[in-house]
Amino acid sequence: MDRAQVTIHMLVSIDGKIDGPYERQPDIKQTDAFYNDELFKLGSANANGATTVATYNAKGTLDLSGFSENGIEYEDWLPDIHADTWQVSLDRKGRMGWEVNYNEYGGRHNRVIEVVSKKAPKAYLAFLRSMEIPYLIGGEEDLDLELVLTKLKASFNIDRLVISGGSIINGAFLKARLVDQISLVVLPYVSGDSSTKSSFDTMGEFIDDHFSISSVKQLADGGLTMIFSK
Helix, strand or coil: CCCEEEEEEECCCCEECCCCHHHHCCHHHHHHHHHHHHHHHHCEEEEEHHHHHHHHEEEEECCCCCCCCCCCCCCEEECCCCCCCCCEEEECEEEEEEECEEEECCCCCEEEEEEEEECCHHHHHHHHHHHCCEEEEECCCCCCCCHHHHHHHHHCCCCCCCCCCCCHHHHHHHHHHCCEEEEEEEECCCCCCCCCCCCCCCCCCCCCCCEEEEEECCCCCCCCEEEEEC
16 A cells, blocks of 8 residues: 555543543543553554644744745655654644654654645745754645655655544544544543534534444453454
């Protein structure tokens, strides 16, 4: 396969919600740790949509006033950087305020890769260069997700991209029929919050894409892990 394969890896409640107070209960530490440990066993790169990245990773205030667009073209920028694990930011408009060029997660030092479209300001690309953050041009206005996966494999040897949210980016890959595997780690609590999103948001569209269960494992604290494969 010429593209990176895709695994959606999510920590959810029994009723499928991806966020809420159930995640902070003291008696689910084993399931929570399993979710974190499992991520980089599934693949060498963790990817998130822009909202998730801004919330958890790139929390800085972005100021592009000091960056010139001179000499910047909409072309991939691939400095000679090598890493065992990567953090991929699917940042169509180029808005992430990175303060460092890596993300600490799962006990690993994950180097950042930015994926933007041509909607990102050229000054933002200059900012990324100043941070030594490699970037890929993934489309004109929207991201061409299959192109992105092909570039990630060709440029960074990423055979499997593990996407851990949010629900909109998960839904976008599902709608593009690019999800090869779904890994759900279920905490033994019900959220009960109808306003919280579940693992996939396809904007109300049913996607007729069939998956089969390939493994189920019960964890000692009552959690459950399930893997579905295409």
